Amino acid sequence: MLETAPPQALTALHDTFGFPAFRGVQEQVVARVLDGRSTLAVMPTGAGKSLTYQLPAVMLEGTCVVVSPLIALMHDQLRSATANGIRAATLTSADSDREVTIERFRNGELDLLYVAPERASQSHFRDLLSRARVSLFAIDEAHCVSEWGHDFRPDYRLLRPLLDSFPQVPRLALTATADAHTRADILAQLGIPDDGLIVAGFDRPNIRYAIRPRDSLQRQLKSLLDEHSGPGIIYAPTRARVEQLAEQLSAGGRRVLPYHAGLDPAVRARNQAAFVASEDMVMVATVAFGMGIDKPDVRFVAHAGIPKSIEAYYQETGRAGRDGDPSVAVMLWGAEDFARARQRLSEVEEHRRASERQRLDALAALVETAQCRRAILLRHFGEDPPQTCGNCDNCLEPAGVTDLTQLARKLLSAVFRTGQSFGLGHLEKVLTGQSDDRVLQRGHDQLSVFGIVGSEEAPLLKPIARALQARGSLVPTEHGGLALGGNAREILKGEAAVEIVVPPAKSKGDRRRKQREGSAPNPIGDPLFDALRDLRRELAQSQGVPPYVIFHDATLREMASVRPSSLSELGRISGVGGRKLDAYGDAFLGVIRQH
The missing domain is CATH 1.10.150.80 (HRDC domain)
Known part of the structure; x- marks a missing residue:
């Protein structure tokens, strides 16, 4: 039976936020909180998670204590809460008015008090709470409590003693990103009963997903900026690439700023503030940027490389279109992204290595699929979506699937016969029969694989190499060569097939159509x-x-x-x-x- 909130909750909803009705599972969550029952709510970004604790905070006697992982996120939510007339404050190392905040809390003058997990887990904070009335504990970004989550924060695992010290106070854990394993861990770590789980679903229908190989990154990103005039985020894998792309893309006349942990803190804060206040700026950033951003009008998120996992991809792309208006998520990937990611697996603690490899394999499957991207994303989180969504690249422009098993066997054979130490450029020359000095010096013109790839197959060598590296069938060597890995031997023996996606040819109308599809429905010229x-x-x-x-x-x-x-x-x-x-x-x- 669906939970229903009392009539006074609807009145408070309209008076405080100006909304005529709840959205999605908001009412179920609010009803449980007002009834004093602990809850884990898994709700997609943009579904109004913060309202599920802010509204009860206004209605209940006492203060709702919100545990949040980032100071920037707390201050962002503080601004929005204050604008709606909610009495709120933060208690962080960045605040100069901590004594005033503590006094307001003790006097019962706060509806919301935001703190970081590092502070919340301390005994002196527990003592402070015992001197006032606490109405609710809200644990935001609750996936951080789980070792299985993609953003594990050890301090979140220290919250349980605080929560148990106030057994009469309900707990509300909130996250947008948690698979079934992570959800079970959150419930256990925070002491929330199994029947307290509410899963809203993970679909973000307003986001159009597109994933394509990276061929000319600067040109591809410039095209994206030309197509979308609103604010955007571009995620780059390294600080150096962030700086480089920010400089290159700024030359187009659009305001583009960098953000990464290596910048001077004052510059970083200034760039973030400029982005939050802007209606058209682009931020090029490492993944250090984002969790603390509650900006609703981000019109596109681009990845200039692969994210850590499908969970990370879902969360990072979820920063687009939080206001519900049409938005775009574009990933531009290369074989070297997967090569580096598979190399890093050796650095992961052994007990987590198998699960991290599974995450990488799942990401490779998303990248390579010719099926609906959204369906694969939602199935990853345990949902049973329709076969097509009508709002991803594969649904809008269906790609073909080609069986290239024979070409894959030729490439893998060339890798093996040349000693598993040469890069793709050299292998292409051997396979297509080009006798340059290096090929002749090594005697590779005498190999059985020399010249076995004709002119029709040659253009497919790069795509097949990219696909094999994404799947782990080809792995990089220490000096930049390629070696056999994964199921390469099964492919060579004819025990495994290799199919790759062939993107559709682009037409002249593509850019105009993309612009229409990804544009917010604001009245033009009104x-x-x-x-x-x-x-x-x-x-x-x-x-x-x-x-x-x-x-x-x-x-x-x-x-x-x-x-x-x-x-x-x-x-x-x-x-x-x-x-x-x-x-x-x-x-x-x-x-x-x-x-």
């Missing part, structure tokens, strides 16, 4: 909508907050469409809560009346 955005930008700048903290684009679209003429009519627009109506209502009505 002077009222543009004027409302201008006002939002001015208010945001004057108050030192990002524009989305004032109102989301969806709220402005509804204003431009409905054209309310009074405060009561404006208050019925989704996203206009009581605090925002008082603060901004007259200004926005003034702009509407002018049009």
Whole structure:
């Protein structure tokens, strides 16, 4: 039976957040929390996880203590909560008003108190909580508590004594990314009963997924920036590549900034603040950037290499389109990405090596598939989705699958017969019969594999080598050569087939269609909508907050469409809560009346 929240919860939902109804499983989660029952809620990014503890925090007597992994994330959520009239504060090493916050907490003047797990696990923090009334413990990014999670944080495993010290206080754990194994571990580590699990589903239908081989990274990324004018994040694998891409892409006239842990902290903070406040900026970053960003209007996320796992890919791409508007996730991958990842497996603790190899194999299957990307993602998290989604590259432009087992056997045979120490360039020359000095000096023109690949097969050598490296059938040597690995011997013996995906040919209309598919549905050329955005930008700048903290684009679209003429009519627009109506209502009505 579905949980239903009491009527006063709907009233508080509208008065505080301006929403006429709950979305998805929000009501089930809120109902359990208000009833004092502990819960693990697995909800996709953009589904409104923070509302499931912020709303009870307003309704319950006492303070909701929120454990969150990053200071930037806490401060971002603090801004949004405060804008909605919620009494909130953070207690972190970056705060200069800690004594004031502690006093407010003791006096019962806070609805929300955000802390990091490192502080929450300390005995002195437990003592502080014992001197006031705690209404709820909310553990955000709860997958960090599990060794099976992709963002394991040891301090999260130290939270249990704190929670057990307040047995009468319900616990709400929240995450967007947890497979069945991780979910079970979170329940056990945080002492939440099995019947407290609510899984909303993992689908983000507004995100269009596209994965393609990396051939000219700068050109491919520049094309992406040309197609999407809104804010975007580009994830690069190294600090050096972050700096390089930020510089190269800035030459196109778009504001592009770097972010990685090696930057001066002040520069890093300044770049992050600029991105959060911007309506069109692009951030090139390592994965250190993102978890602390609650920016709803990111229109694209691009990977300039492979992520760590499908879980990491899901979480990182989930930073696009949190506002529900159409967004794009593009991954550009190369064989060397998988080669490096498989090399790093030897550095993983032995008891985790098998599970990490499984994660990498699952990622390779996602990258190489000709099937629906979304279906593979959702099946990975235990769902049973339709065979096609209509909003990924393979559904929009179906790729063909070609059996290249014979060519794979020729390439693997050349690797073996040349001594498993040469790179693809040399192997291509041997296989296609090119007698350069190096081939002749090594006597490789005398091998049985010399010249056995004709002109029709030759262009497929790079794609087949890329596929074999992704699968681990070819592995890099210490000096940049290729050696047999994985199931290479089974392929050579004819015991395993090799099929690869052949992308469809591009047409001239592709770019125009992609632009339409990935664009937010904002009215183009509507002077009222543009004027409302201008006002939002001015208010945001004057108050030192990002524009989305004032109102989301969806709220402005509804204003431009409905054209309310009074405060009561404006208050019925989704996203206009009581605090925002008082603060901004007259200004926005003034702009509407002018049009």
